[in-house]
Amino acid sequence: xxxxxxxxxxxxxxxxxxIHMTGNREIMLENCRRIEECxxxxxxxxxxxxxxxxxxxxxxxxxxxxxxxxxxxKIAQIEFEERRRRSAQTASxxxxxxx
Amino acid sequence: MRKQxxxxxxxxxxxxELYHFINEIHSRKIGISGQYVKAGVLxxxxxxxxxxxIRSLADxxxxxxxxxxxxxxxxxxxxxxxxxxxxxxxxxVLSAFLYLSNVIVTIEIQGxxxxxxxxxxxxxxxLGIEEGTPFGQINxxxxxxxxxxxxxxxxxxxxxxxxNRLVVEVTEIVPKPEMLNERLPCNVVASRDAEIVYTxxxxxxxxxxxxxxxxxxxxxxxxxxxxxxGHVTLHHAMxxxxxxxxxxxxxxxQFTRVRKxxxxxxxxxxxxxLFGIKIPLSLGKPxxxxxxxxxxxxxxxxxxxxLPISLQTxxxxxxxxxxxxxSEEELRGELExxxxxxxxxxxxxxxxxxxxxxxxxxxxxxxxxxxxxVKGDICTQKEILVK
Numbered sequence: 001x002x003x004x005x006x007x008x009x010x011x012x013x014x015x016x017x018x019i020h021m022t023g024n025r026e027i028m029l030e031n032c033r034r035i036e037e038c039x040x041x042x043x044x045x046x047x048x049x050x051x052x053x054x055x056x057x058x059x060x061x062x063x064x065x066x067x068x069x070x071x072x073x074k075i076a077q078i079e080f081e082e083r084r085r086r087s088a089q090t091a092s093x094x095x096x097x098x099x
Numbered sequence: 100m101r102k103q104x105x106x107x108x109x110x111x112x113x114x115x116e117l118y119h120f121i122n123e124i125h126s127r128k129i130g131i132s133g134q135y136v137k138a139g140v141l142x143x144x145x146x147x148x149x150x151x152x153i154r155s156l157a158d159x160x161x162x163x164x165x166x167x168x169x170x171x172x173x174x175x176x177x178x179x180x181x182x183x184x185x186x187x188x189x190x191x192v193l194s195a196f197l198y199l200s201n202v203i204v205t206i207e208i209q210g211x212x213x214x215x216x217x218x219x220x221x222x223x224x225x226l227g228i229e230e231g232t233p234f235g236q237i238n239x240x241x242x243x244x245x246x247x248x249x250x251x252x253x254x255x256x257x258x259x260x261x262x263n264r265l266v267v268e269v270t271e272i273v274p275k276p277e278m279l280n281e282r283l284p285c286n287v288v289a290s291r292d293a294e295i296v297y298t299x300x301x302x303x304x305x306x307x308x309x310x311x312x313x314x315x316x317x318x319x320x321x322x323x324x325x326x327x328x329g330h331v332t333l334h335h336a337m338x339x340x341x342x343x344x345x346x347x348x349x350x351x352x353q354f355t356r357v358r359k360x361x362x363x364x365x366x367x368x369x370x371x372x373l374f375g376i377k378i379p380l381s382l383g384k385p386x387x388x389x390x391x392x393x394x395x396x397x398x399x400x401x402x403x404x405x406l407p408i409s410l411q412t413x414x415x416x417x418x419x420x421x422x423x424x425x426s427e428e429e430l431r432g433e434l435e436x437x438x439x440x441x442x443x444x445x446x447x448x449x450x451x452x453x454x455x456x457x458x459x460x461x462x463x464x465x466x467x468x469x470x471x472x473v474k475g476d477i478c479t480q481k482e483i484l485v486k
Contacts, residue, residue: 035121040135062132063125 010048017047024075027054032069035061043071046083053079106147106173113140114162123156147173203232204263204374204407211269214252219267222249230407231376234260263374283482284333287320289313290479293342303336313342313477322483333483342477343452348441350434350467355424359389364417372396372409387417427465431458434467449475 010016018030029047036044036051038061043054059073112120121141124131129152134143145153150166157164168174179185206223208216223229226242226249243256246267255270287303294312298305303320307313322336366385371378393416398409425433442451453472458465 032125035118035125037118038121038134038136038141040137060133060135062134063128063130064132065128065130067128069125 015048017050017052019052021075024056025072027071027075027078029069029071031067035069040073045069049083051081051083053077053081055079102169103172106171106177107144107169108147108150109142109144109167109169110153111140111142111165112157112162114157114160116160116162117141120156120160120162123160124153127152127156129153129156144169199263199374201233201235202263202374203228203230203234203265206230206265206267208267208269211271213271214250214269219246219250219253219269222246223267225249228265230372230374234265237265282335284322284485285336285480285482286318286322287336287338287340287478288481289315289317289319289340289342289477291315291342291344291346291477293344293477295319295340295342295477296474297341298338299340300338303334303338305338307340319478333485336480338478339476340478341474343472343474344477346471346473348438348469348471350437350441350469351464352425352430352434352437353464354427354430355422355463357420358423359391359418360421361391362417362419366415366417368413368415370411370413372407372411374407377411384413385415385417387415389418389420390415391418392416427460430465431467434465438467438469446471446473446475449473 015031017032018028020028029045029052032045032047034046036046038044040059041055041057043059043061045052045054054071054075055077056073056075059071059075062070062072064070114120117136117139121134121136129145129149131143131145131149134141136142147168154164156162206220206229208219211219220229223242223246226245228237228242237258239258243258246256246258247253252272253269254272257268259266259268292312292314295307295309298307298309300320303322304324306318306321313319319340320336320338322334323331324334325331364385364387366387367381368384369380371380393414395412395414396409397412399406438456450473451471452474453470455470457468457470459468460466
C-alpha cells in the first residue's frame with residue numbers, strides 16, 4: 001500500500017528518473033542525484049532509487065545546473081540496478097554466508 | 100555563441116576527494132560540460148563566471164586545480180579592454196549604422212524627362228527633404244501634393260523609402276496638341292505699310308495687286324465671297340503676299356559704365372558630403388565683398404557606380420566694381436555687334452534691300468539709328484466674327 005502510494009507521489013511530483021535518448025550519441029538524465037563514477041568509458045549515476053550504469057567510448061558528462069546530466073559519446077550499453085533491491089540482496093547474501 | 104560570449108575555462112582537477120568534488124559541483128548547480136575522469140584527473144569545461152565557485156570548492160576539498168582559458172570572443176575582448184580606440188571605433192561604427200539607417204542618404208528621381216531633376220531636388224529642399232533628413236520627419240502625402248503644385252509639368256508624384264534611399268517617382272503632364280484652326284473663317288490683312296511686290300492666293304479673294312501701296316490693317320485677301328445669286332461663302336483666307344517696307348531701329352549705348360573687374364584674389368572652400376552630412380574641410384568662405392563663384396561636385400565612383408560620398412569645391416574670385424569709360428570706337432563696335440545680332444534674330448526671314456545708319460552722339464550716349472528697307476511677308480490673319 002505504502003509502496004504504491006510512494007510510487008504515485010514520485011510520478012506526480014516528477015521525481016522519477018527521466019531518460020531521453022538520441023540514438024547512441026546522447027542520453028539526458030533527469031533527477032540525477034549523484035555521480036558515482038565518470039570515466040570516458042563508463043559512467044555510473046544515482047538517480048531516483050536507480051543506479052544507472054552507462055558503458056561506451058569517449059563519454060562526456062555535462063551539467064547544466066538543472067539537476068540533470070547530459071551524457072554524450074558512443075553509448076554501447078545501459079544498465080539499471082534498483083538500489084534498495086541490491087542492498088536487500090547483499091543483506092540476504094551476507095545472512096547465507098553467516099549460516 | 101554562448102560559449103563565445105561567456106568565455107570557457109578548461110579545468111583539470113585531481114585529489115583524493117575527486118568524486119566528492121564532482122558531486123558538490125553537481126549539487127551546487129555549477130555548470131560544467133564535457134567532464135570525464137581519466138587516470139584520477141577530472142577534465143571539464145566551465146564558464147568564466149563559475150570559476151570562483153570552483154576554486155573555493157577545490158580549496159575546501161583539497162583538490163589540485165589547473166585551469167586554461169579557451170580562446171573565445173569574450174577572452175579577446177577582455178584582453179583588449181584597455182584599448183579605448185577600438186571600443187570607440189566600434190561605437191562610432193554602430194552609431195553611424197544607426198544614424199544612416201534612419202536618414203535619407205540618396206534621393207533618386209524616376210520618370211522625369213522634361214522636368215529637370217535639379218528643379219525637383221530644390222523643391223524637395225524647400226519642403227525640408229534633403230540628404231540627411233530623418234525618414235520619420237517626412238509627411239509623404241503632404242509632400243507629394245505640395246511637390247506636384249510647386250513644380251510645373253508634373254501630374255503625379257509618388258514617394259517611398261527603399262533602404263536608406265528616398266525614391267521620388269514622377270509622372271509628367273502630356274502636353275495638349277496645338278489646335279490648328281485651319282477651317283476657321285478669316286481675312287488676311289497687312290501687318291505694316293508696304294508696297295506689294297508678290298502675291299500668291301491659296302484661298303479667298305485677292306484685294307490688291309502687285310504695285311499697290313497698302314497701309315497696316317488693309318485687307319489683302321478677303322475671306323467672304325459671294326456669287327451672282329447672292330450666296331455668301333466664308334473662307335479661311337490663305338496666301339503669301341510680299342511687300343517692300345521700311346523699318347527703323349535705335350541702338351543706344353553709354354560711354355561710362357560700372358564693370359566688375361577681377362582683382363586677382365582667389366579663395367576656395369571644400370566640403371565633404373558624407374551620406375548627406377556636410378563636413379567643411381576649410382575654414383568658412385573667403386570674405387570678399389563682390390565675387391564670382393564656381394561650384395564643382397566630384398562624387399566618389401566605384402565600378403561606375405556613384406557613391407553617396409562627394410567632394411564639393413567652390414572657387415571664389417574677388418571682383419571690384421570700377422567705373423570705366425569706353426572710347427567712341429569701342430562703343431560703336433559694341434552697338435554694331437548688337438545690330439548684327441538683331442538682323443540675325445529678327446530679319447533672317449526677310450531680304451534686306453537697303454540699310455542706312457545714322458549716328459547721334461550726346462555727352463554720355465551714342466545712338467545708332469538703322470533704317471532698313473526690307474522685302475518680306477506682310478500677311479497677318481484676322482478672324483471673321485460671324486453672329
